[in-house]
Amino acid sequence: MNTLYLYTIVGVGLFTLGLYALLIHSDLLRKILAINIMGSGVFLILVALAARTQGAVPDPVPHAMVITGIVVAVSATALALALVIRVRTKVGHANLPEQSLE
Amino acid sequence: MLLSEFFTVILLLAGAFFFLAGTVGLLRFPDVYTRLHALTKADNVGLGLMVLGLALQAESWAMTGKLILIWLCVLLSSASVAHLIANAARKKGIEPWKQ
Amino acid sequence: MEAMTSLPLMTLMQLLFDTLLGFALLWLGWRALASPDLFQAIVLFIAFGLLMAIVWVRLDAPDVALAEAAIGAGLTGALLLTTLARLEAKNRSKSALEKKHKVWLMTENVKLKTASFLWLMVILMLLVSGLVYAVLTLQEQTFELQMLVSKNLESSGVSNPVTAVLLNFRGYDTLLEMSVLLLALLGVWSFGGIPKPHESLPGPVLNMLSRLLIPLLIIVAGYFLWVGSDAPGGAFQGGSVLGAAGVLLLLVGWRLCIRFVGLPLRIILVFGLGVFVSAAVVLIFLGRQFMEYPPSVAGALILLIEAAATLSIGITLAALFLVGRPEFRRHK
Amino acid sequence: MEIFYLSIAFFLLLTLLAGLWRVLRGPTAADRMLAAQLFGTTAVACVLLLAQAFERPVLRDVALIFALLAAVTAIAFVRRAWASGEHSDAAK
Numbered sequence: 273m274n275t276l277y278l279y280t281i282v283g284v285g286l287f288t289l290g291l292y293a294l295l296i297h298s299d300l301l302r303k304i305l306a307i308n309i310m311g312s313g314v315f316l317i318l319v320a321l322a323a324r325t326q327g328a329v330p331d332p333v334p335h336a337m338v339i340t341g342i343v344v345a346v347s348a349t350a351l352a353l354a355l356v357i358r359v360r361t362k363v364g365h366a367n368l369p370e371q372s373l374e
Numbered sequence: 375m376l377l378s379e380f381f382t383v384i385l386l387l388a389g390a391f392f393f394l395a396g397t398v399g400l401l402r403f404p405d406v407y408t409r410l411h412a413l414t415k416a417d418n419v420g421l422g423l424m425v426l427g428l429a430l431q432a433e434s435w436a437m438t439g440k441l442i443l444i445w446l447c448v449l450l451s452s453a454s455v456a457h458l459i460a461n462a463a464r465k466k467g468i469e470p471w472k473q
Numbered sequence: 474m475e476a477m478t479s480l481p482l483m484t485l486m487q488l489l490f491d492t493l494l495g496f497a498l499l500w501l502g503w504r505a506l507a508s509p510d511l512f513q514a515i516v517l518f519i520a521f522g523l524l525m526a527i528v529w530v531r532l533d534a535p536d537v538a539l540a541e542a543a544i545g546a547g548l549t550g551a552l553l554l555t556t557l558a559r560l561e562a563k564n565r566s567k568s569a570l571e572k573k574h575k576v577w578l579m580t581e582n583v584k585l586k587t588a589s590f591l592w593l594m595v596i597l598m599l600l601v602s603g604l605v606y607a608v609l610t611l612q613e614q615t616f617e618l619q620m621l622v623s624k625n626l627e628s629s630g631v632s633n634p635v636t637a638v639l640l641n642f643r644g645y646d647t648l649l650e651m652s653v654l655l656l657a658l659l660g661v662w663s664f665g666g667i668p669k670p671h672e673s674l675p676g677p678v679l680n681m682l683s684r685l686l687i688p689l690l691i692i693v694a695g696y697f698l699w700v701g702s703d704a705p706g707g708a709f710q711g712g713s714v715l716g717a718a719g720v721l722l723l724l725v726g727w728r729l730c731i732r733f734v735g736l737p738l739r740i741i742l743v744f745g746l747g748v749f750v751s752a753a754v755v756l757i758f759l760g761r762q763f764m765e766y767p768p769s770v771a772g773a774l775i776l777l778i779e780a781a782a783t784l785s786i787g788i789t790l791a792a793l794f795l796v797g798r799p800e801f802r803r804h805k
Numbered sequence: 806m807e808i809f810y811l812s813i814a815f816f817l818l819l820t821l822l823a824g825l826w827r828v829l830r831g832p833t834a835a836d837r838m839l840a841a842q843l844f845g846t847t848a849v850a851c852v853l854l855l856a857q858a859f860e861r862p863v864l865r866d867v868a869l870i871f872a873l874l875a876a877v878t879a880i881a882f883v884r885r886a887w888a889s890g891e892h893s894d895a896a897k
Contacts, residue, residue, distance in 0.1 A: 275491040277609065279532065282495040284604045286502050288597055293506035295593065301511060301556065305518050308549075309502045312525055315537075316498075317608060323532045330533050331619045332634035336643060339540045339635070339709050340650040343786070346544045346552075347657035350793035353556040354661040357796065360560055379806060386813050386854075393847060397820040400827050400843060406835045409827075413839055417846035424813075424850050428857055440865055441853070444872045447689070448846055451876035454682040455842055458883045461676070463835045466887070486811045493815065497822055504829070512886070516828050516837045519878055520821075523848045526867060527818075530855050535863050538852075542870040546845065550878035558885040675884075682876060690873055697866070705863050717874050724877070724884050 279320035286313030298368040300356045304349060311345045378430045385427030392420030405471035406463050414456040418449055491531065498524055511557060519550040535705035536635040539697065540713055547717035551724065552794055559796075630771025631702040639707065640775045641766060644753070647708075651746050651782060654789045658742065661793060675725045683725045690718035698783045702772065708745075708779040712786025719791025742792070745785030749778050810858035814851050821847045838882045845875040 290310030294303055315338045322334035360366045399412020425445040432438045501524065505517035522545025529538035622634050622642065629637035639647050675683070694714040701707030729738065752774055753763050761767065766774050824847075827840040849868045856864035 275488055276532075278491055278495050279528065280608045281605060282498055284601060284608065285499050287604070288601050289499070289502050289506065291600070292593070292597055297506070299511070301553075301560065302506065302514065305514060305553075306506055308518070309506065309521070312502075312521070316525075316528065319529065319532050319534050319537060321608070321611065323534070329634070332622055332638050333618050333643070335534050335537055335635045336638035337646065338534075338537050339639065340646050342537070342540045342544055343709055343713070344650055344653050346548055346790070347654045347793060349549065350552055350796075351657040351660045353552060354664055354796050357556060357559050358664045366560055382806075383809060386809070389850070390813050390816050393817055393820050393850065396843060397824050400824055400840060406833055406839070409836060410839055413843050417843055421846055421850050424853065428853055431857060433862065437862060437865070440869065444849065444853070444865070444869050447686075447869070447872035448849060448875065450682065450685060451872070451879075452842070452846065454678050455876050455879040455883075456839075457678050458676075459835050459839055459842075459879065461678075462883045462887050463833070466833075466835075468833060468835070483808050483811070486808055486815065490811060490815050490818070493818055493822075497818070501825070504825075508829070510831075512834050513828060513831070513837055516841050517825075519841050520825065520828070520844050523844055523871075526871070527848060527851055527855070530852055530864050530867055533859070533861070535861065535867065538864070538867045539870060542867050543874065546871055547874035547877040551881035554878065554881045554886040558887075679880065679884075682880075686873065686876065693869065693873060705866065714870065714873075717877055721877055721880065724880050 276320045276323050280317050283313045283316030283320060286310070286316065289313075300359065300366045300368070301353075304352045304356070307352075308345060308349060311341065315341055382427040382430045385423045385430070389420045389423035389427060392416045392423060396420060406468060407460055407470050410456050410460055414452050418452055421445055421448055494524065494528060494531065498528065515550070515553045515557060518553065519545070522546065522549060536633075536707065536710070539705055539710040543710060543713035543717055548713065548720060548790060548794065551720050555794070555796075628768040628771070630766060630768060630773070630775050633701060633703050633705065633707070635705070636701050636707045636775070636779075639709070640778060641771065644749075647782075648746070648749055648753075651749065651785065654786060654793075655742065655746065658789050658792055661796060679725060683721055687718050687721055690714055690721070694718065694783060694787065698776075698779055701779060702776065708782040708786060711779075711783040713790065715783060715787025716790025716794075719787060720794045723791060723795055738788070738792075741788050742785055745778075745782035748781035752778055807858045810854045814854040814858065817847050817851045817854070821851075834882075834887060838879060842875065842879055845871055845878075849875075 287310050290306045290308075290313060293306035294310065297303055297306065318334040318338055319330075322331040356366050393416065396413050396416025399416060400409050403409045403412050422445055425441045429438045429441045432441060498521065501517055501521040505514050505521055508514045508517060522541065526538050526542045526545060529535075529541055622638060625642070626632065626634060626637055629641040631637050631640070694711040696711075697706035697714060698708065698711035699706075701711070752766075756765060756767075757763055821844055824840050824843055828837045831837055849871045852864060852868040852871065856862060856868070
């Protein structure tokens with residue numbers, strides 16, 4: 273047992289935190305932040321698990337996956353932000369409509 | 375303990391002190407201009423001392439060069455950004471703090 | 474790293490450092506998502522990105538740290554701040570306080586609200602416990618994949634295992650990833666023009682700063698491209714740094730000359746993908762598998778592909794930042 | 806010596822976290838932004854110390870990127886976020 277598991281658990285925590293915020297907020301920009309934080313959680317789990325080699329060099333395959341993941345995340349974020357601006361020009365605000373549960 | 379290690383310890387401690395001073399200034403000073411002053415002075419000198427301390431332990435001249443380059447980059451951007459933020463704040467009409 | 478240092482004090486210090494960093498990450502993530510002010514949330518998110526890069530350093534993943542540092546420190550922050558400015562410029566009348574912190578589950582019925590909140594909590598708790606159980610009971614590292622990588626590293630043409638995986642062993646990932654970048658750009662462009670932000674001329678300080686920084690950034694991008702074959706670095710890191718240079722240029726107010734906006738820009742955008750695919754296809758005609766590089770020329774091929782990819786990734790990222798298709802004169 | 810480097814890095818992380826208070830308090834957007842600027846410099850120092858503590862000189866490249874890109878976010882702030890119109894919590 274070493275501190276790598278600590279980072280894995282932090283990764284799980286970040287993922288859940290992001291998921292919670294993604295569900296609960298109606299503001300679209302905040303939803304994008306939430307998705308990014310979820311993604312960071314997943315990357316953290318992957319890299320922390322890749323480092324579980326006793327003293328040796330970490331496994332390069334998850335590292336490579338995370339690097340592509342980071343670049344894909346930033347391009348998806350850019351697309352989502354452009355979409356938010358578009359929504360704002362069309363609808364006048366960047367929130368989801370208020371939901372009535374009744 | 376080697377002499378160079380001794381100097382490294384001294385320089386790193388001094389650098390850490392400047393970082394602490396910068397943070398205290400950031401937290402305690404009354405307005406954006408004074409905070410800028412505290413922060414840019416402190417983190418530039420602090421980082422400079424740290425870079426010097428680490429450069430004493432560097433394994434080659436190229437590494438020393440890279441460390442100095444990093445410091446110069448931070449100096450350049452930090453000084454310019456301080457100016458830009460202060461300028462923007464002044465244009466926004468934020469009054470400097472007066473006793 | 475843990476195993477190398479047998480000193481208990483060192484282990485203790487590492488544990489302290491990691492615990493602080495882990496809690497800081499969770500706290501920052503929480504505050505960034507919960508803070509009432511959007512600008513504050515974005516600044517916290519930028520700080521979150523900084524700490525993530527430190528975590529990658531701690532986990533001995535320098536390649537990931539480089540990519541995260543370039544994208545987290547340069548691109549994401551600039552993207553978010555610019556978008557926020559655009560959103561706020563649209564309706565200035567509505568104050569921030571009015572629209573502050575609206576959440577879903579807005580209903581007058583308190584009972585219903587509590588009930589749905591409790592349900593959500595229960596589901597999330599189940600999710601957390603399931604995930605924690607899953608990651609903690611994972612069998613100890615099987616070394617198969619890693620063995621495969623290190624065994625075949627010599628034939629890959631590069632000595633940095635991450636670059637070998639990205640460009641050779643799992644080249645499909647990189648190929649598709651670059652297509653995703655292009656698709657994202659196409660998506661952004663398909664939204665049509667977006668009103669340009671009001672821009673003043675850069676003052677002398679900003680002018681000087683950009684004149685010094687941009688050439689340095691381009692040199693550093695080239696440096697990462699070059700060292701990528703046997704040290705941390707490579708197309709993604711170089712491309713991200715190049716993208717940041719582009720973003721800086723755009724922020725200072727520079728725009729692409731109208732003559733180059735049409736076809737030349739598009740050729741550069743698809744250049745990386747094009748070189749990648751044509752190299753793979755040419756190899757088929759030479760009697761090899763798709764993307765199977767012959768070991769003798771693999772190093773040179775990878776460098777060629779990476780150089781093209783760096784250019785394309787950098788320009789695509791900068792174009793994504795611009796939002797909206799750069800205008801060019803249509804021929805009547 | 807490694808322990809010393811790591812302790813200093815730990816200390817810097819603590820000052821960084823203390824600086825977060827300014828981000829939460831504001832009051833102006835500029836205050837928040839310059840706190841983020843300080844984090845950038847602190848992260849540079851932190852990464853350099855970690856590189857030294859774990860004897861991985863390649864990690865210095867991460868610090869180099871931080872140093873080069875520290876300005877980009879702040880310039881985006883000055884040129885865009887604060888350039889046009891009133892920000893929600895500007896000018897108190």
